[in-house]
Amino acid sequence: MSEFTGNEIIHQYLRHNKRFPHVLCAGCGHGIVLGTLIRSIHDLGLPKDDVVIVAGIGCSGRLAVYVDFNTIHTTHGRALTFATGIKMANPQLKVICLMGDGDALSIGGNHLIHAARRNVGITALILNNNIYGMTGGQSSPATPLGAKSMTSPFGQLEKSFDTVELARGAGANFVARGTVFHVKKLENIMIEAIRRPGFNLVETLTPCHTQFGRKNKYKSPVEMYKWLKKAAIDKERYDELPEDKREGRIPIGVFVERERDGLEERYAKLRESFRKTSQGGR
Amino acid sequence: MARRKKHKEIFALGNEAVVEGALLAGCSFYAGYPITPSSEIMEIMAARLPHLEDGVFMQMEDEIASMGAAIGASMAGRKVMTATSGPGFSLMQEHIGYAVMAETPLVVVNVMRGGPSTGLPTSPAQGDVQQARWGTHGDHPIIVLSASNVQECLEMTITAFNMAEKYRTPVILLLDEVTAHTREKIEIPHADEYEVFSRIVPNMPPEWYKPFEETVRGVPPMPPLGAGYRFHTTGLTHDRNGFPTSRPDEVVDLTERLHRKIDQFFYDIQLVDEVDTDGADIVVIAYGSVARSAEYAVQQARESGIKAGLLKLKTLFPYPRRHTDKVLAHAKTVVVPEMNMGQISREVKRVNMGRATVRTINRVDGQIVTPSEILKVIMQG
Ligand SMILES: Cc1ncc(C[n+]2csc(CCOP(=O)(O)OP(=O)(O)O)c2C)c(N)n1
Ligand code: SF4
Numbered sequence: 001m002s003e004f005t006g007n008e009i010i011h012q013y014l015r016h017n018k019r020f021p022h023v024l025c026a027g028c029g030h031g032i033v034l035g036t037l038i039r040s041i042h043d044l045g046l047p048k049d050d051v052v053i054v055a056g057i058g059c060s061g062r063l064a065v066y067v068d069f070n071t072i073h074t075t076h077g078r079a080l081t082f083a084t085g086i087k088m089a090n091p092q093l094k095v096i097c098l099m100g101d102g103d104a105l106s107i108g109g110n111h112l113i114h115a116a117r118r119n120v121g122i123t124a125l126i127l128n129n130n131i132y133g134m135t136g137g138q139s140s141p142a143t144p145l146g147a148k149s150m151t152s153p154f155g156q157l158e159k160s161f162d163t164v165e166l167a168r169g170a171g172a173n174f175v176a177r178g179t180v181f182h183v184k185k186l187e188n189i190m191i192e193a194i195r196r197p198g199f200n201l202v203e204t205l206t207p208c209h210t211q212f213g214r215k216n217k218y219k220s221p222v223e224m225y226k227w228l229k230k231a232a233i234d235k236e237r238y239d240e241l242p243e244d245k246r247e248g249r250i251p252i253g254v255f256v257e258r259e260r261d262g263l264e265e266r267y268a269k270l271r272e273s274f275r276k277t278s279q280g281g282r
Numbered sequence: 283m284a285r286r287k288k289h290k291e292i293f294a295l296g297n298e299a300v301v302e303g304a305l306l307a308g309c310s311f312y313a314g315y316p317i318t319p320s321s322e323i324m325e326i327m328a329a330r331l332p333h334l335e336d337g338v339f340m341q342m343e344d345e346i347a348s349m350g351a352a353i354g355a356s357m358a359g360r361k362v363m364t365a366t367s368g369p370g371f372s373l374m375q376e377h378i379g380y381a382v383m384a385e386t387p388l389v390v391v392n393v394m395r396g397g398p399s400t401g402l403p404t405s406p407a408q409g410d411v412q413q414a415r416w417g418t419h420g421d422h423p424i425i426v427l428s429a430s431n432v433q434e435c436l437e438m439t440i441t442a443f444n445m446a447e448k449y450r451t452p453v454i455l456l457l458d459e460v461t462a463h464t465r466e467k468i469e470i471p472h473a474d475e476y477e478v479f480s481r482i483v484p485n486m487p488p489e490w491y492k493p494f495e496e497t498v499r500g501v502p503p504m505p506p507l508g509a510g511y512r513f514h515t516t517g518l519t520h521d522r523n524g525f526p527t528s529r530p531d532e533v534v535d536l537t538e539r540l541h542r543k544i545d546q547f548f549y550d551i552q553l554v555d556e557v558d559t560d561g562a563d564i565v566v567i568a569y570g571s572v573a574r575s576a577e578y579a580v581q582q583a584r585e586s587g588i589k590a591g592l593l594k595l596k597t598l599f600p601y602p603r604r605h606t607d608k609v610l611a612h613a614k615t616v617v618v619p620e621m622n623m624g625q626i627s628r629e630v631k632r633v634n635m636g637r638a639t640v641r642t643i644n645r646v647d648g649q650i651v652t653p654s655e656i657l658k659v660i661m662q663g
Contacts (some may be wrong), residue, residue, distance in 0.1 A: 015514075018525060049510050054354070065514050065525060070507045072357065073516035073526075074350070075380055080349025081342065084509060088338045088351070089311055089358035095507050111350075114343040267338060274333050 001033040012050070012057065013038045015068050023062050027221025028225035029206030033127050034063045034181040036204075037096070039192040039233045041069075051094045054083040056108065058100035058134045059208075077107030080115045082120045082172070091121065091264040094194065101128040102143035105161050119198040121262030125190075126163060126201065129208035137211030148215040163203045173198030175256035177235075179205040180229040190255060198262045205232065205250065288375045289469035296435040296462040297322035297365075299352055300391055301330065302470060303439025304363050305480055307390075311360040313340040313351035315370060317405045317584060319459045320393040323365040325587070343369035349377035356386045356513070359506025359592045361443055361480070365391035369400060371410055372417070377419030378452050380517045382540065385494070385502070387446035389439070389483055390417060391455045393462040396648050404495045405648030406459040408570055411625035414454045415599045423544040426553060426599040430573040432466040437476075444479040445551060450501050456598065458621065460571035460650055472573070484511060494536070495522040500543035544600060552602040555594040556583065562591030564660050565613045567606065567630055569595040573621050579656035590660050610638045616658050619643035619651045 017257050024030055041051060048069050057062035057076035063198065064071040068094075073198045074082045079097045087095045105125045115122060131149055132138040139149035139156050140162070147156045167175045174196050177188035186204060195202040207224035235253035236247065294302065300323050303313075312327040324341070331337035333575060338355070345366055352362045366374060371392045381388055396402025401409075410417075414426040421651040425452055426444050429438040438455060446453040484491045484503040492514040495502050505511040518526040519533050527533065544551065557577060564583070568576040573594040582591035593609050606629075610616060616638050618627035621633045627642045634640055641659055645651050 002338070018523070048512060049508055052507055065516070068512055070512050071514045072354075073514065073518065075376055075517060078346060078350045081347040082354035082357075084340070085313060085344075085349075085351030085354025085356075085362075087354075087357045089355035089360045090339060090506070090508060093358070110343055111347055115346070231606070267332070270332050271335070271337065277336075 004094045009042050010035055010038050013042070013067050013069075015066055017122040020066075022066060024059060025210045027131065027209055028059070029208070030060055030063060031126055032069065032183060033125065033204050033206055036183060036187050036190055037125065038067065040187055040194055043187075043191055044194060046094055046194075050092065052083075052086055052242065053096050053098060054079045054086065055098040055101035055172050056100060058132070060098055060100040060103065060104050060133075063098055072073055077103050078111060079103070080108060080111040080122065080124065084115060084118070084120050087262075088264055088267065088280060089123050091268065096119065096123045096124075096194065097125060097128050099124065099135065100140075101126060102132045102140040105141040105163065105166075108224065113170040116167050116172040116201065118170060119173055119196055119262050123194045124199065124201045126203045127206050128163070128203050129206050131208055131212040133208045133211050147212075149212070163201070167201045168256045169253065172201050172256060173258045173260055174200035174254070175201045176201070176251045176254045177205070177250070179228045179252060180230060181225050181233045182209070185252070193256070196259075197265065198258070198260050206240065212213055220282075285548055287472070287547045287640045289471065291467055293467050294432055295322055295465050295466060296429070296432045297458060298326055299435035299468055300365070300439045300457075301533055302442065303436040304389070304473075305330065305441045306436070306476065307443035308361045309337045309363050309443065310336050311355040311362040312364065313316055313348045313355070313362070313367065314350050314364045315342055315343050315345050317367045317378065317588050319462050319475045320365045320367045320391065322462075323391060323393075335415045344448055345373040346377060346393050346661045348455060349374045349381070349610045352388050353377060353381050353384070353386050354441065357507050361387070361447065362389065363389040366395065367393050368397045368410060371413065373419040378424075378454075379420060379422065381452040381648055382418070382424065383517050384515050385450040385504070386452070387450050388452050389442045389446055389455060389519045390452060391439070391457065393457045394457060395459060396646070402648045404459065406571065406650055407645070407646070407648065408456075408458050408572070408621040409624065410456065411598060411622065414456055418428050419558070423541050424599055425449070425451060425544065425597070426456060427453065427553070427597055428456045428569045428595065429461055430462065430570050431596065432464055433468045434469060434596070435461060436470075440478070441553070444477060447479050447481045447500070447549065450504055452480060458570045462543070463608070464571075466616065483509075488512070491525045492522045494520060496539055496637060500539060500546060512613075548600060548604070549596045551597060551600060552604065553596040554602050555596065556605070557592040557594070559591035559593055561589065562609075563589045563612055564617065564663065565591045565593055566597065566617045566619065566656060567593045567609070567626070568619055569598060569626065570621075572621060575653045576619060576656050578653040579660060582653065582657055583660045595626070598626065601633075603633050606630060606633045610634050611615070613638050615639045615641060617641045619656050621645050621651060636647065
């Protein structure tokens with residue numbers, strides 16, 4: 001793995017002078033996810049032309065515009081459907097989806113479970129900031145019970161999704177969770193997720209102090225990162241904790257590792273079988 | 283010269299003919315969700331596509347996903363199609379708008395059923411004509427075609443693909459249940475008898491390429507993903523490089539170009555068939571299966587000495603104004619029979635501006651419009 005994790009690498013992948021300054025708030029975690037993604041792609045040695053970034057709509061969706069790959073900013077919640085079409089049409093491409101928690105779990109929840117079920121060869125990155133950032137701080141399916149938001153002014157009454165369990169149940173090949181505080185670990189996870197065949201999902205906890213922090217006792221970006229540092233705990237250590245000590249802690253690490261063929265590979269085999277028996281299609 | 287081989291003839295449903303047309307046009311990707319009365323298109327695609335060298339068939343989780351996958355596959359360089367019916371068509375609208383904005387070629391077949399809502403799932407209707415035109419949000423042009431018999435289902439599907447590729451736009455093919463579920467003998471044309479157009483790909487070095495720049499034809503070339511032309515595509519209003527913009531001049535520039543690239547090719551896009559319209563006193567303007575009833579009615583009227591004619595619309599939008607205008611200038615009466623409350627007759631009235639008498643026949647009871655019904659109105663003059 002490369003020893004350079006600084007600007008030297010990242011600058012090779014940015015669209016210079018085109019879309020800067022960027023739209024993110026200072027201190028937003030989304031930029032760290034993008035930086036990690038770039039380093040992961042660099043470490044894997046993937047040619048820029050082979051990478052397709054498909055993004056949804058939200059602050060997270062805006063990231064695609066800054067990087068010099070094939071980039072597609074789609075519709076809210078539907079990034080995975082576009083990605084499925086791209087991957088099935090051209091399996092040579094590395095298809096990576098960037099989605100917000102509202103994007104992936106709410107409006108796009110159905111597409112998420114079906115992409116996982118199909119095990120189509122996509123790396124799905126969910127940038128979970130526990131809130132709808134771009135639309136101004138309404139609650140999302142990842143807003144914790146009791147947390148305040150523009151649409152839960154008296155505290156969220158609905159339980160949030162456990163993305164990892166959801167993706168595991170739906171059949172994803174690889175499921176992991178990281179945070180933008182634990183960057184090195186996140187990078188290792190991301191490399192693994194991009195490298196593998198099939199549907200690979202990484203949920204990254206990324207703070208939105210502007211919308212989430214403001215309403216929930218985190219006065220500054222720094223306080224949000226401190227919270228991440230404290231709350232996140234390695235999955236192995238979390239499992240050993242007694243039930244009463246788990247409150248407020250979030251396990252991170254790799255939760256599911258399977259080695260199943262992607263749908264596109266199964267499809268190619270089907271076509272191959274027809275060619276062997278030389279049955280014409282027309 | 284060697285004797286020409288006879289056309290292959292098959293006995294096919296309208297829906298089946300759509301598949302034949304799509305495959306002749308080079309379609310290699312289908313994504314859809316089942317719904318009556320369009321399902322046969324999907325079922326036959328499922329059986330046929332895996333036999334092609336690079337064919338892909340996908341049954342998606344819903345119509346929104348189907349359109350998303352279709353757009354993605356088109357961006358990856360495929361000719362793609364999806365088919366649906368009323369409720370599914372409504373779900374597709376956001377992505378149809380996206381395909382317009384991102385200039386992504388694809389074909390959407392909508393076999394109309396009665397509505398609104400889940401309506402009359404198996405009865406013929408033509409209720410989605412204005413939805414096809416105005417279903418998605420914002421200002422944009424769209425190409426909407428129709429077919430009135432099984433042979434035309436094949437031909438208009440090829441035309442739909444060609445227009446989609448030529449103009450980098452989604453094209454909607456509207457069928458009604460009667461056309462889709464009629465079984466007729468059709469001829470499969472020889473390969474040199476129909477045009478197959480594929481999108482123009484850029485041949486300049488990638489650094490020179492501007493993905494959304496005006497060209498002589500108004501339509502920018504489109505490379506497949508992964509071919510070395512890295513650019514940004516978005517549903518947001520964008521500049522010529524594809525980057526989001528809200529600069530008024532750039533917003534207007536894009537919106538106008540999207541309209542212009544369709545507007546300037548009216549002659550190529552607006553397709554009609556005219557039967558005895560020259561010097562006709564009474565002209566029926568019809569489309570879909572209703573045009574067949576109309577043709578029979580016009581023939582009978584002619585036999586009883588009435589100077590009747592038929593203007594059959596194969597393109598519904600951009601509305602064939604030029605042809606309608608010609609008819610309206612000479613005919614005393616124009617009859618517009620439809621299986622809806624008057625979705626094309628309002629276009630006719632718009633063009634008419636009070637010149638001829640416009641009579642409408644509207645059926646919304648899930649029954650076809652019969653020749654005798656049309657003949658009766660023709661007889662009234
Ligand atoms: C169909 C549709 N519904 C609603 C919206 C409005 N919208 C834009 S972004 C967004 C939510 C963004 O939140 P999230 O996905 O969590 O991403 P974040 O901005 O927090 O990164 C919504 C609801 C939309 N663009 N499209
Ligand atoms: S609103 Fe939140 S998610 Fe969006 S850029 Fe600002 S901090 Fe980041």
